[in-house]
Amino acid sequence: MKHRTIGGVEVSVIGLGCMGMSEFYGDSDLAQSIEVIHHALDRGVNLLDTADMYGIGHNEELVGEALRDRRSEAFVATKFGVVRTEDGGFAGVNGRPEYVRRQAEGSLKRLGVDVIDLYYQHRVDPETPIEDTVGEMSRLVDEGKVRFLGLSEAGPDTIRRAHAVHPISALQTEYSLWTRDPEAEHLALTSELGITFVAYSPLGRGFLSGQIRSIDDLDENDFRRGNERFQGENFQKNLDLVAAVEEMASDKGVTPAQLALAWVLARAPHTVTIPGTRKIHRVDENAAAADVELEERDLQRLDEIMPPGATAGLRYPEFAMQMLNL
Numbered sequence: 090m091k092h093r094t095i096g097g098v099e100v101s102v103i104g105l106g107c108m109g110m111s112e113f114y115g116d117s118d119l120a121q122s123i124e125v126i127h128h129a130l131d132r133g134v135n136l137l138d139t140a141d142m143y144g145i146g147h148n149e150e151l152v153g154e155a156l157r158d159r160r161s162e163a164f165v166a167t168k169f170g171v172v173r174t175e176d177g178g179f180a181g182v183n184g185r186p187e188y189v190r191r192q193a194e195g196s197l198k199r200l201g202v203d204v205i206d207l208y209y210q211h212r213v214d215p216e217t218p219i220e221d222t223v224g225e226m227s228r229l230v231d232e233g234k235v236r237f238l239g240l241s242e243a244g245p246d247t248i249r250r251a252h253a254v255h256p257i258s259a260l261q262t263e264y265s266l267w268t269r270d271p272e273a274e275h276l277a278l279t280s281e282l283g284i285t286f287v288a289y290s291p292l293g294r295g296f297l298s299g300q301i302r303s304i305d306d307l308d309e310n311d312f313r314r315g316n317e318r319f320q321g322e323n324f325q326k327n328l329d330l331v332a333a334v335e336e337m338a339s340d341k342g343v344t345p346a347q348l349a350l351a352w353v354l355a356r357a358p359h360t361v362t363i364p365g366t367r368k369i370h371r372v373d374e375n376a377a378a379a380d381v382e383l384e385e386r387d388l389q390r391l392d393e394i395m396p397p398g399a400t401a402g403l404r405y406p407e408f409a410m411q412m413l414n415l
Contacts, residue, residue, distance in 0.1 A: 090133030091379045093361050095207060095285045096237035096258035100164050102354055103379050104136030105129045105372070106289060106365030107152055111144025117367060119151060126155035128369045130162045132376045138261075138289070138363045140168035140211055141196050145177065149199035160202060166259070166287075167196050168211035168241060171412070182412055184214030186225035193229050209239035209261055213414035219243075219251050227255035239287070244414045245274050248282070257284050264288035264360075266297060266334065266349055266391060267318070267327065267400040276357050284359070291353045291362040292346055293400075294318075296327060299335045299345040317402030326401040333394040343381055346371075350378035352391055 092099040110122035126137065137156075139148045149167060156163055169192035172180040189210075196205060208229065210222055229235040237258035240251055251257050260279050264271045265288065279286045292298050294313055301307070304319060313319045318327055331345065338348040346364070353362050364375045403410055 090135075090376060093285065093359065095136075095164070095287075095361070096256075098164060098206075098237075100136040100361060101134045101376075101379075102361050103134060103350065103376050104138055104287075104361060104363035105134050106363040107137060107139045107148055108143045109365045110151055110367055111148035119154075122151055122367060123155040125367060125369055125372060126152065127159070129372050129376075130159055132372060134372065134376055135162060135164050136166065136361065136363060137163050138166045138287075139200075140171070140209075141192055141199075142168070142171040142173050142211065145173045145175070146195070146199050149196055153199055153201035157201065164206045165200060165202065166207035166209065166239065166261075167200065167205055168209040168239075168261075169193065169196065170209075170211035170214065170241075179408070182212045182214045184210060184217040184219070184222035186221055189222060189225040190229070193234060197234060204233060205235045207237045207239050207259055208235040209241045209259070210243070211241050212412045213240070213243050213247055215414075219247050220254050223251045223254040223257075230255065241289075242413045245278050247414050248275075248278060248284070252282055252284070257282070259285045259287050261287040261289055261363075263290045263404060264353060264356075265291045265293045266352055266395045267293040267330070268404050269395075269397040272356070272397060276360070280357060280359055286357060286360045288353045288360055288362045292349055292364050296331060297334060297345055297349040299331055299338075302328070315406055316404075317406075318400060318404065320402070323401035330395050330399060334391070337387075337390060337394065341381075341387070343378075344374055346374055347378040347381050348383075348391075350375060351381035351383050352388070354379070355383045355388060 090101045110117050139152045172183050174180050226238050239259035241261040262271050335345045338345045
């Protein structure tokens, strides 16, 4: 496994997003999920990503259980900020200092760890100055409860203001062949400030894997069914784009997923990815993408296949789009 750094610490360029092990992508299996995490660690995948809102705490507990005897092998990232109700609803964003501390204490307990390696603000709270939020996060670092700080889906101005309070070690933002928004400002800004860019949904919520051919391929309770990119004419337009990616992947002797992941890593030397999966063979497939080398002509071909803005539909439902600090 190849490595890049977060806060000076080596992490695998291919991490593991654990969200889908608890909700959003249909039914899950606890024992199978732990087996997948263990297999990822065996493959040298050490960057594990979770959040307090995934499964309303369940995902952190799951990751904690998986790491019970393997804590030293993992670099654990979790997040706070998206408020969930007991019945699973969404109640906005909270970045107030007292909330930051309360959620951090809860995450430490659920994960069963003494320190969180990377603590992200999941979404920026428009009602709380970022200086106040990051100020409290910084105090958690001073107290030894958190090692490094991160932001997720934060805009350039917010990133600069936060970084002025305490070094931001990672920015997590959606980035893939079908979501290329970060190329406008975020990749250059994070490089300038020495911030690692963590690309989530690097496989376009599974679309770029080439495994989704119909909306019926998704479970009834899969959140993607409510996503514009998976609906009606948008679905077919996006499927046509993926067909071209599949053809190129075949020419190179790799899978579409491996090509998509290799593309993200080739875009900037300070980028890592956290594809999510609940299947062991997908862990192996994704991990192998770290060894896929792309030439300039490959990048040019992919630019022609899926240029910025080519994907049809918003990347989130409208309510979720409003939570982004763009």
